[in-house]
Amino acid sequence: FNRSGAYSSGPLSIKDNKAKLVRAISSYLFMSDEELGIYSPFQYVNRRSFLSFSNDENDQAQGYEINPNHILKAGKLVLRGTVCYEMGEESAVVKYSWTRT
Known part of the structure; x- marks a missing residue:
């Protein structure tokens, strides 16, 4: 597939x-x-969605709450499948895209 x-x-x-x-x-x-x-990189706890990221300095993972409803989603399968999510308390957006391997 x-x-x-x-x-x-x-x-x-x-x-x-x-x-x-x-x-x-x-x-x-x-x-x-x-x-x-x-x-699915999301973790679900008590009906809330979280993502974990580790930083380059000390590999310490930190969790962030996100809104699981996307704010942007590419409409065609032949594109890179970009999806953007708004982070909860932060003024930030998480962007996912397919990459070539």
Whole structure:
């Protein structure tokens, strides 16, 4: 799977292969977020959302509360998938984008 679509082994007739379709959908239901390729840096505590960052000086992680509702989200999959979130008490924004590896 990549951001612009799923890789496929070919067409599947759901009329002729009902059991295979049910097995495929069931498999996705039992996958963890990691197996599904979902990366969530957020930690949720008492209905509040936090992000942790470590600084370069002493690798001490510090948590920041953020508003989980994005303030900007790129509308197309073929772009870098940029999403911006407003930080709670700070006058700052967190920006996430896909990078090439």
